[in-house]
Amino acid sequence: MTTPALNTVSWFQIGSDRPEQTNRFYGELFGWNFTADPDLDGYDLIRYAVGADPVGGLAHSPDASANHAIFLVLVQDVAATVAATESLGGKVIQPATTAPDGLVFAYLLDTSGNRFGVFTPAPKS
Known part of the structure; x- marks a missing residue:
């Protein structure tokens, strides 16, 4: 997997309390493929119809109030x-949080109140 350039949008995440329905919707609409993340329960990796590398993730939300796209x-x-x-x-x-695999991330709001995230990938093993 190639590492994208720094300071670029390099990942997106969708949160859904109905992940199967969301998988089906985006799969049929854009041809995206969803597979369970082997390292994180309740999270699916998203791949475009062409390309093997994951480009985003689908977080299984506990209820509709936690649904999001960022x-x-x-x-x-x-x-x-x-x-x-x-x-x-x-x-x-x-604030900055380290995942079990070493990925570091944080969720922020810009000055207009828009939510976005920042991350550094897990160290390569």
């Missing part, structure tokens, strides 16, 4: 980006 930007340093977001007037929804 983009995530690949950054060099999540903690530094969180600090810069706050200094520019944005807000932190979820």
Whole structure:
């Protein structure tokens, strides 16, 4: 899998309390393929009809209030980006968090209240 350029939208996430229905909708609409993430329960990896690398994920939401669609930007340093977001007037929804596989992410709000995420990938093994 190739690593996208820093500071680019490199992942998207959809949250749905009806993941099977969401998989079917986007699969039929765009030809996207969904497979269970082997490292994370309740999360499916999304692949475009062409290409083997995952490009997004579908989080299984507990109820409709947690449904969402957001983009995530690949950054060099999540903690530094969180600090810069706050200094520019944005807000932190979820501070820098490290997943079990080593991926680091945070969820933020821009100055208009739009939710987005930032991440650094897990170290290559």
